[in-house]
Amino acid sequence: MTALLACHWQPARLVRRAVPTANRFLHHQVDTLTLAELLGTTNLRKRTPEDYKVLREIYTSFERYNSVGNDIQLTLKERTANDMIMCEKKREYEKGIMDPTQFAPGYHIFKVLDKLRESPLFHMLQKMPKGGALKVIDTSITSLDWVIQLTYRENLWVCTTDNxxxxxxxxxxxxxxxxxxGKxxxxxxMEELRxxxxxxxxxxxxxxxxxxxxxxSFTTNAHAWKHLMGIFYLLQGLLRxxxxxxxxxxxxxxxxxxxxVQYIEIRSLVPQLYCLDGSRLPGRVAVEIYRDRLRQFKDENPGFIGCKLIYANLRNVEPNVVAKYVKECTELNKEFPSFVIGFDLVGQEDKEHQLSRYVPELLKLPDHIDFYFHAGQTNWYGSHVDENLIDAILLGSKRICHGYTITKHxxxxxxxxxxNIALEVCPVANQVLQLGSDYRNHPAATLIAENVPMVISSANPALWRAKPLSHDFYMAFLGIAPMNADLKFLKRTAKNSLRFSSLKDEGKAKGMLKWKKEWDEWIDQIVEGKLKLDKKGSSKKKSTPKTPKK
Amino acid sequence: MTALLACHWQPARLVRRAVPTANRFLHHQVDTLTLAELLGTTNLRKRTPEDYKVLREIYTSFERYNSVGNDIQLTLKERTANDMIMCEKKREYEKGIMDPTQFAPGYHIFKVLDKLRESPLFHMLQKMPKGGALKVIDTSITSLDWVIQLTYRENLWVCTTDNxxxxxxxxxxxxxxxxxxGKxxxxxxMEELRxxxxxxxxxxxxxxxxxxxxxxSFTTNAHAWKHLMGIFYLLQGLLRxxxxxxxxxxxxxxxxxxxxVQYIEIRSLVPQLYCLDGSRLPGRVAVEIYRDRLRQFKDENPGFIGCKLIYANLRNVEPNVVAKYVKECTELNKEFPSFVIGFDLVGQEDKEHQLSRYVPELLKLPDHIDFYFHAGQTNWYGSHVDENLIDAILLGSKRICHGYTITKHxxxxxxxxxxNIALEVCPVANQVLQLGSDYRNHPAATLIAENVPMVISSANPALWRAKPLSHDFYMAFLGIAPMNADLKFLKRTAKNSLRFSSLKDEGKAKGMLKWKKEWDEWIDQIVEGKLKLDKKGSSKKKSTPKTPKK
Structure with missing residues (x-):
């Protein structure tokens, strides 16, 4: 803190002038209590305007010192890039303060999704190497355009009602x-229907x-969840x-x-896939296919870090079923030890049983397989729902998915x-599932302010036609984080996604190198003006993204 | 903490069994860090389900111990009343979890205002002695039905457009x-128009x-503010x-x-009133009239504690105008030392100058007149707007009005x-002015969780046809506070409104006695079943409230 103050002014003289006790800033590690004592022992009204100015500066430095990303040192080039990014961010922010109808994070994603193509800030964030997406559901992550192409494949039947x-x-x-x-x-x-x-x-x-x-806007989050589960059900027939x-x-x-996104941790139900003759394959086949396709993708894309699987089955079940999940997950981990690395329970928390109900079964999972529990995905407070947060933490969860209500605890x-339990914050999913409307009221702002570990993810981006991770980053950066959150915030958030991943130390180090390589390229592109939009959105392709050439 | 645990079980044996280090609970004041160390030094996965149960109980006791109102001891009779109140609260809460469309705090107040007449919980809260309303604007607090009656008075002219x-x-x-x-x-x-x-x-x-x-739902809070200011403008001709x-x-x-409500602190612009011949009276007359009518009301209602005035003029001005405000407030305080007791600046913060701009002028206010600044009534984060919170605190504000964004700082x-700076939380005003929609997402939940001093007030209840304070209490109790917040929470909140008022020690003691008398009567009424609704809302009068007979 002393050093920090010293950068800005000559603290000894000025602070001493401000209030007699202020010189404790010079000798101690300053914490909130010190600041509070300092203010509490002075008559704040007996101050000159000049003294006031100094004290205010002390406070704002103190807040800055505690902010996310403050530990990051930017290179000279990064600073230039930062200026360019912040110029665009401030433009959007200031336009919003003047006329809030112009501020995208004040709206539902569906209303602004198309418009964002014209945002230079979005364009830059889209190209940013974001590290990992640590919370995505495996059957809701590929663009719908591609899924619709699936329906042209051979042998597809479709069951319809209502003529x-x-x-x-x-x-x-x-x-x-x-x-x-169905009934x-x-x-x-499919040909006939088409x-x-x-x-x-x-x-x-x-x-x-x-x-x-x-x-x-659905009536309630219950309604939204019902709709969501309906989509998942329909997708089963195609994807399984x-x-x-x-x-x-x-x-x-x-x-x-x-x-x-260079790294992914997918949550999967690990279903039994089916064949053309209706026969079913054991769950391990689904995992094996993932592992093989991942190998292929990594061979083709050496810049890609990897993918892990968190076994995540539905929570609306009896304890004996959870015991079966635990058993299946343990077996899968034995067969795919470096791929199946975690356990979770998924589904609408409001309606379903508490984690605490399954404690005896859950504690049987071998402790080298980590928990990554969904918890607190609700806006109820003090109910059986947000109590899942207690259990997630006491059960030793490595990360917590959503934790929307944790700021109330x-x-x-x-x-x-x-x-060091990171929260997986999924801003767009929270909005679409009706937990909140305006991104500026998202509780993750408090997580950022408190410097609680967090990562940004997207859950089911395909179901809202969003980019895999860019829209969530945009809303978090512009709508949730403070106005002065800059490239340091982005860099810290991207790095956190590897830091809080399930990668082992060596994997993390390797991953960080791969990320750093792309990060530096991105910074170069910004500084060289290559990521500027020529005119309204023209430099950006509208539809299917391409894998960047290496 | 030790005592607390001891009430529930024999801690020594059970906690020692839970985890070896848990016995530090028995010898130390437990804080979050201790709990964190306890969890951090154990392999949470190596626990038996029984041990887990104990640790979970420790945590929940700990959370309970830190909750608002935990310092309150309920009498036997209060405990009975509490059971009855919580029965109704839980009924509404559980109905809401089953079907969120039935949960009033999930909606805009305009949609549920009428329906609340049928709520037994609302009925009880309406009768509750709430202490003081510390943040109301003097020209938006009397029911519109009464204001419309005003338009039948003699000599009223009206200026209209659009035929x-x-x-x-x-x-x-x-x-x-x-x-x-206007143009x-x-x-x-008025007769002709009628x-x-x-x-x-x-x-x-x-x-x-x-x-x-x-x-x-207005498009934005800017739109809502414009509408609000239009109402205030129209009311001027009637009320001044x-x-x-x-x-x-x-x-x-x-x-x-x-x-x-037995005590009020009103914020007033202290306008120059006008007479039938168009002449203007100095500001002091407006204050004098208030003081005289207050005396009359207190004489007629010995149970009423009192009212004080906070001089609160518009903030969208040059510093020299603020200097004039400071001068006028100082003079009014000289003439009415026990009535004009505070200073504030009001108006839409987003659009107007920061408090910091006026520091030299504000510091000239004699320090026996307290500041009660509006600050942070916004959902912008890290902008010039929420910086007002810094200034409000550094200027020694006695309370902060709204502080909606303080949980981000x-x-x-x-x-x-x-x-001990209390936040004046006005849930309904925040919703109507478009800061948030669902009460469950109101940031005051975090204030409650953190046990930050707060009072509940209503700002401009007449403009949304709400009861003077009951609707805000209902939304805070059911929508913002945790489900288990009970009579202790209500009692603490009511007491806080006197504790954080501008009353001097003697006035506070006297006020507390008057409040206590009515509180005990209310508890009696609940216990005796006098506040039960016979059938749907039938025991409650729909229109003009009556002063309770003493």
């Missing part, structure tokens, strides 16, 4: 399927049916087909990498900080 | 006024024109008339007292706690 208006289920099959999980549906081939409804119409329908669009499973994953890796928040 | 469809200005005058502040308006008598538009129609129009209805000024205030005292939040 073909509503698609209930997909199935790849040699013959017409006999049964359907009153009729099976036909002919009946018209190609363009059907495409439009699927873009809506497989996403959370067009509703920007053994021939598709690996392609979807491979495509996801491609799209994430193109969006500046300062003791837990401090524990997370002390125990 | 009498839009009322631009009111004026009491013997003769037809010549000039108007293109025509003056006529005849032309029809009495019922006009009444309906006024109910909307003088309130923030019917819009539940010398013959009305005192009546409006007197009526406000009546309505607040009937709503369980943990150092300031800790300073407020350490220096």
């Amino acid at each position: 073909c208006c509503h698609i209930q289920e997909f199935r790849f099959s040699k013959e017409k399927p006999k049964e359907s999980a 009153g549906g009729e099976w036909q081939t 002919e009946f409804r018209g190609e363009e119409n059907l495409k439009k329908y699927l873009l809506t049916r497989l996403s959370m669009y067009p509703l920007t 087909y053994a021939d598709v499973w690996g392609d979807y994953f491979y495509r996801a890796l491609k799209e994430f990498y193109a969006d500046g 300062p003791i837990l928040m401090n524990l997370a900080k002390y125990l | 009498c469809c839009h009322i631009q200005e009111f004026r009491f005058s013997k003769e037809k006024p010549k000039e108007s502040a 293109g308006g025509e003056w006529q008598t 005849e032309f538009r029809g009495e019922e129609n006009l009444k309906k129009y006024l109910l909307t024109r003088l309130s923030m209805y019917p819009l539940t 008339y010398a013959d009305v000024w005192g009546d409006y205030f007197y009526r406000a005292l009546k309505e607040f007292y009937a709503d369980g 943990p150092i300031l939040m800790n300073l407020a706690k350490y220096l």
Whole structure:
């Protein structure tokens, strides 16, 4: 602190003038209590305006000193890049203060998604090497355009109701399927349906049916969750087909990498895939396919760091089922020790059982497999729902997914900080699932202010047609973080995503090198003006992203 | 902490069993760090389910121990009342978790205001002696029904545009006024307008024109503020008339007292009132009228504690104008030393100058007149707007009005706690002015969790047709506080409103006695079942409240 003050002015003289006790700033590590004592022992009204100015500067330096990214030293080139980034950030911010209707983070993502293409700041963030995406669900991460292309594959059947208006289920099959999980549906081939409804119409329908669009506001988060689960159900028929499973994953890796993500930890239910004849494959096959496609992708893209899998099954079950999950996860970890590395339970927390119900079963998981629990994804306070945060921490969770309500539990928040448990913050998912509306009110602002470890992730970006990670970064950087959060914040956040990953020390060091290489290239591009938008969004491609050439 | 644990179980044996280091709970004052060290030095995964249970209980006791109101001891009778209150609270809460569309604090106040009449919890809170309302603006606190009655008084002229469809200005005058502040308006008598538009129609129009209805969502808070300022402007012509000024205030005292408020601190611009001949009276007259009507009201209602005035003029001015404010406030305080006791600057913070701009002028205010600054009424983070919080605290503000954004500044939040600066939280005003939508996301939850001093107030309840303080209490108790916040929370909050008031020690002691008397009566009424709603809202009167008989 002393050194910090010294950079700005000659502290000894000025601070002593400010208030007699202020010179303790010069001899001690300053903490809030010292500052409080300093203020508490003075009559704040008996100060001259000059003294006041000094004290105010002390405070703002102190706040700056505690901010996220303050530990980062920027190179000369990074400082130049920072000026350019902050110029664009301030432009958007100031336009927003003048006229809040112009401030994208004040709106629902669906209303501003298209407009963001014209944002020079978004464009820069999109190209930024963001490190890892540590919280994504494996069946909601590949763009819907690509998923719709899937429906042109051979042997696809579709079960519809309401005179073909509503698609209930997909199935790849040699013959017409006999049964359907829904009621009153009729099976036909996808070709027949496409002919009946018209190609363009059907495409439009699927873009809506497989996403959370067009509703920007559901009545409640319960309603939003129901809709979300409906999408996942429909996707099952497409994605759990053994021939598709690996392609979807491979495509996801491609799209994430193109969006500046070099490392991924996916949560997966690890389903039993099905074959054309209706037979089912054991869960391990789904994992094996992932591992093989990952190897292929890494061979083709040496800049990519890797991918790990967190076994994450549905939480709305009896304890004996959780015991089965634990057993399956343990077996998968034995077979794929460096790939299946964690355990979680997923699903709408508000409606389902508490983590505490499963403690005896959960404690049976071998302790080299880490917990990465979803907890506190709610805005209820002091209910059975946010109590999951207590259990996540007491069970030794390595990270916490969402933790939206943790700022209402300062003791837990401090524990997370002390125990280095990073929160996986997914701003856009929280908005789409109706936890909050305006990004400026997202509780992660308090996490940033308190310097609680956090990473930014995207959960199910494909379901809101967002980029794999860029929209979440944009909303976090512009809407949640303070106005003066700059390249240091971005760098710290990107580095955190590797630091708090499940990579072992050596893997982290290697990963950090790969990230650093791309980071430096990005900084070069900014400084050389290569990431400037020529005119409104023209330098940026609208649709399918490409893997950057190495 | 030790004592606390001892109430629940035999700690020595159980805690020692839980984890070897847990016995430090028995010898030390437990703080977060101790808990963190305890967790950090153990392998949390190597625990038996029984040990886990104990550790979890330690944590929850710890959280309970730190909660608002934990210092309150309930009497036997209060405990019975508490059970009855919590029964109703839990009913509403659990209904909400099952079906969030049934949870009132998830909605805009305009959508649920009428429905709340049927809520047994609201009914109980309405009757609760709430202590003081420390943040209300003097011209927006009396019910609109009463204000509309004002328009039947003699000599009232009205200036309209758009073929009498839009009322631009009111004026009491013997003769037809010549000039108007707006453009293109025509003056006529109120009788003429009433005849032309029809009495019922006009009444309906006024109910909307003088309130923030019917819009539940403006585009932005800037839009909402513009609308709000328009209402204040229109009210000027009615309320600044010398013959009305005192009546409006007197009526406000009546309505607040009937709503369980025994003490008020009003913020006032202290305007120059006008007379029927158009002449203006000096500011001191407005204050004198208040003081005299207050004396009358206190004589008639010995249970009422009192009212004080905080001089609060508009902040969108040059420093020399603030210097004039300081001078006027100083003079008023000289003449009314026990009534004019504080200073503030009001208006939309986002658009206007920072407090820091006025430091030299503000420091000239004699230090026996306290500052009660509006600050941080925004959801911008790290902008010039929330910096007002720094200045409010460094200038020695006795309380902070709103401080909506303070949870993003943990150092300031800790300073407020350490220096006993209470935050005046106005939940409904924050929603209507578009800072947030769902009460469950209101940042005051973090204030409660951190045990930062706070009081609940209502700012401008008449403009949203809310009860003087009951709706804010209801939203805070059900929507913002944790589910288990109970009568202890309510009692602490009510007591805080006197504790953090500007009353001197003797006044506080006397006030507390008056409050205690009504509190005990309220507890009796609950326990005796007198506050139960017979059927849907039937025991509660719908319209004008009556002053309780003493």
